[in-house]
Amino acid sequence: MEILSILIPVSLLLGGVGLLAFIWAMKTKQFDDPSGDANRILMKDWDDKPKQ
Amino acid sequence: MSVVEFEQGGMAACPACVVVPLAQQQAHVAARGRLMLSLPSAHCAACISTVETALAAVPGVDSSRVNLTMKRVSVDAMADVTAEALVAVLAGVGFEAHELDAGLLSATETDRQGRELLMRLGVAFFSMMNVMLLSVAVWSGAEGATRDMFHWISAAIAVPTVIFCGQPFFRSAWAGVRVGRLGMDFPISLALVLASSISLFETIKSGHHAYFDAAVMLCFFLLLGRYLDHRTRAVARSAAEELAALEVPRASVLEDGVEVVRVISEVVVGDLVRVRPGGRMPVDGVVESGASEVDRSLLTGESLPVFVGPGMVVAAGEVNLTGPLTLRVTAAGRDSSLHRMADLVAVAESAKTKYTTLAERAARFYSPLVHILSFSAFSYWMWATGGDLRFAINISAAVLIITCPCALGLAVPAVVTAASGKLFRKGLLIKHGTALERLAQVDCVVFDKTGTLTMGAPELVDLMAHPAWALEVAAGLAVGSAHPLAQALAAAARGQGVVAAEVSDLREVPGYGVEGVWRGEVVRLGRADWCGAQALAVTATYLSAGGETQAFAFADRLRPGAEAAIAALMAQGMRIKLISGDVPGAVGELAARLGIADWVAGALPAEKVALVRALTAEGRRVLMVGDGLNDTAALAVAHVSISPATALDAARTASDIVLLGQDMTPIGDATRIARQATRRMLENFGISAAYNVIAVPLALMGAATPLAAALAMSLSSITVSLNAMRLK
Structure with missing residues (x-):
């Protein structure tokens, strides 16, 4: 049962990382244009001036 | 990219991409910094790069970014770059664009609310998953110190989550209580608070059952319903604002x-x-x-x-x-008369908001029932156990959790989201939250003629009835005018391979027609009195040449899909009525063409309203389809209303549903889908009631373990969501 003292914090930590990633993605407005982003990945043109 | 692709793209995936062919007012005022353009035909990766490359090549443009979901492009540019110039550039690469008034598009407030809900949803999801993981251990038989530890960890996650994620429910429940009304949110809040506090109490006393998983799961599913609801509304609202913003007066x-x-x-x-x-x-x-x-x-x-x-x-x-x-x-x-009309509409609009939705009716019946059940369980067990408060509270919390309208909270938003997405792909934008339910009740459809069933664009009917020379002269004269009748005549002649006659000294006489010289004789094409002809009862233009006059009669071109839509509505057993302000000749002819037996011509706006009111008084639920200012009041009075995107903005504002494309066929589908959606909502209510019928007696008897509660809740939520997606 001692293994629990390692596994539970680890699982919480991993979940927490996922949550933080989600919050970060939302704050940086990555859910504003889902269909645009899905299509942009297919674009062939070379972007000389990538958006900051 | 082919032309076909563009046409298909006009009606693609999202409710905010709105096709509005109205671009009467040209954009011209220089913008400070940022310009917004609506881009209704953008739909793919190639469109994004074409538009962004074309705009980047315009001097003064710093950067541009296409938002494909909203079908907009925002351009950062110098102050001297005008929207008009950008529209022209985009037209050059094959994209229709319209200037949007960035000030009117105040989507920021709804954006913020949406983001807040999404954040709470994410947090609830994280907690649900973790607490669930810990609960599985308890369900599978963890004992003593291990169980207590799991409960403590669950508490540490669940309590802050409920406090943070439950806020939308607490706030709205409190707002309801303050005005003395118990909505759906009161039992939800009660269940959340009671479940968390009883579980915390049990944890402190190292009891067997804790409902942390149920509390967090409840939070998650209800927030999901709330978020779906919000998104449907927000998207419809932003599209409606976009329509309004299009006419920069x-x-x-x-x-x-x-x-x-x-x-x-x-x-x-x-x-x-x-x-x-x-x-x-x-x-x-x-x-x-x-x-x-x-x-x-x-x-x-x-x-x-x-x-x-x-x-x-x-x-x-x-x-x-x-x-x-x-x-x-x-x-x-x-x-202005336009605005006075719009004010009338606002008055009629307020009556429409009094419609009680299915969800509201369900809540009205449901929330007292939940409280009564829970309280009676509490009293019974207090009496049966001889005053064991802890046990009685446990039971009543279990009852609250099981009966909590988790599935009910999802039942309606999931169906509405599925149905409005489906309708949007067909080209119908649902503007009003309750429009779908109202549409399902319709049994009578009233159509306007000009601009609704017809395109408002004339078409020459009797081309072959005229001598060849007359056609040639008329075609020769018609090219000299921008008048819609002249242009239709010229187009029809060109279509038949008629070679326009040489007419010299072409001169347009505004308000009358065109005049020219043909073989040394003055020829005229225009109004009857000006050409010395006898005026016909139908729309026509007249030619005076060679000492005689010819009448070219026009019929309004039928909107594509009008016949199909009317046939579909008739097949559904609807009563169809045509009511128009136009002359009887034109209306009767169109009614005959479409097979509508019931028609009224020459109706004034007030008569249209009276007619819709009379039908309503007969107990009919009227769907009004119209586009003009003369229809606006009737649109507002009707049970539910549809207007095409080409309609005047007052009419669009008054109507509940906007038809985005030119094709009218979707109206037939819309009533069918609306009925189906309402049926799905009722089915969903039935499904969640069925789960309750099984689970509530268990809870009342005190046999509802946290495992049973979790199972009942997730199963019912998943079933109603799946049922909603069955919509065809």
């Missing part, structure tokens, strides 16, 4: 002989306003100079253009066809 005012472009609100009575051919009257006024014909079809439903000359009165919203006009303003802005 400006007028060119004459000041000391110089034309100055002004915003409508700055035009005052007595100003002189100039209206070019093709432009829409921005104000009510009296013609000071110039002669022309005006198209009043949006206001009155008349398909025949009307002559105007000095001293005659014109109203805002009419379209100037042939010659430039100078108007003396008699009413502008808020006082």
Whole structure:
């Protein structure tokens, strides 16, 4: 049962990382244009001036 | 990229991409920094790169970014770059674009709310997953210290989560309590609070059962329903705002002989306003100079253009066809006839919000029941156990959790989201939250004619009935005019391979027609009285040449899909009525073509309203389909209303559903889908009731373990979501 003292914090930590990633993605407005982003990945043109 | 792709793209994936062919007012005012353009035909990766490359090549443009979901492009540019120039650039690469008033698109508030809900949803999901993981250990038989530890960890996650994620429910429940009304949110909040506190108490006392998983799961599913609901509303709202923002109203005012472009609100009575051919009257006024014909079809439903000359009165919203006009303003802005009509609509609108939705009716019946059940369970067990408070509270918390309208909270939003997405792909935008339910009840459809069943664009009917020479002369004259009848004639002649005759000295006489010289003789094409012809009962233009007159009759072109839509509605057993402000000849002919037996011609706006009211009084639920200002009040009075995107903005505002494409076929589907959606909602209520019927007795008997609660809740939520997606 001692293994629990390692596994539970680890699982919480991993979940927490996922949550933080989600919050970060939302704050940086990555859910504003889902269909645009899905299509942009297919674009062939070379972007000389990538958006900051 | 082919033309076909563009056409398909016009109606693609999201409710905010709105096709509005109305671009009467041209964009012109220089923007400071950021410009917004609506881009209705963008739909793929190639579109994004074409648009962004084309805009980047414009001098002064810093950067541009296409938002494909909203079908918009925002451009950061120098102040001297105008929206008009960008629209022209985009037209050059094959994209239709319209300027959007960035100020009107105040989506920020709804964006913030949506983001907040999404954040809470994410947090609830994280907690649910973790607490669930810990609960599985407890369910599978963890004992003693291990169980306590799991409960403590669950508490550490669940309690903050409920406090943070439950806020939307707590707030709305509190707002309800303050005005003495118990909505669906009160039992939800009660269940959340009671479940968390009883579980915390049990954890402290190292009890067997804790409902942390149930509390967090409840939070997650309810937030999901809330978020779906919010998204459907927000997207519809932003699209509706976009429609409104499309008409940026400006007028060119004459000041000391110089034309100055002004915003409508700055035009005052007595100003002189100039209206070019093709432009829409921005104000009510009296013609000071110039002669022309005006198209009043949006206001009155008349398909025949009307002559105007000095001293005659014109109203805002009419379209100037042939010659430039100078108007003396008699009413502008808020006082114009256009605006007075819109005010009438606002009054009728408020009546519509009184409609009680299915969800509200369910809540009204449901929330007292939940409280009574829970309280009686509490009292019974207090009596049965001889005052064991802890046990009794445990039972009543379990009852609250099980009966909590988790599935109910999802039942309606999931169906509405599925149905409005489906309708949007067909080209219908649901603007009003309850429109779908109201549409399902419709049993009578009232159509307007001009601009609704017809395109408002004339088509020559009897091309072959005329001698070849007359056609040639008429075609030769017609090319000299921008009048819609002349253009339709020229197009029809070209389509039949008629070679236009050589007509010299072409001269357009505004308000009357075109005149020219053909084989040394003056020939005229235009109004009957001007050409010396006998006027027909239908829309027609007249040719005087070779000592005789010829009448070219026109019929309004049918909107594509009108026949299919009417056939579909009739097959559904709807009563169909056609009511128009146009002359009986034109209306009767169209009614016969579409197989509508019941029609009224020459109806004034007030008569249209009276007719819809009379039908309503007969107990009919009326769907009104119309586009003109003369339909606006009727649209607002009807049980539910649809208008095409080409309609005047007052009409679009008054209607619940906007038809985005030209095709009318979706209306037939819409009623079918709406009925199906309502049926799914009822089924969903039935499903969640069925789960309750099984689970509530268990809870009342005290046999509901946290495992049973978790199972019942997730199963019912998943079933209702799946059922919602069954929508065809």
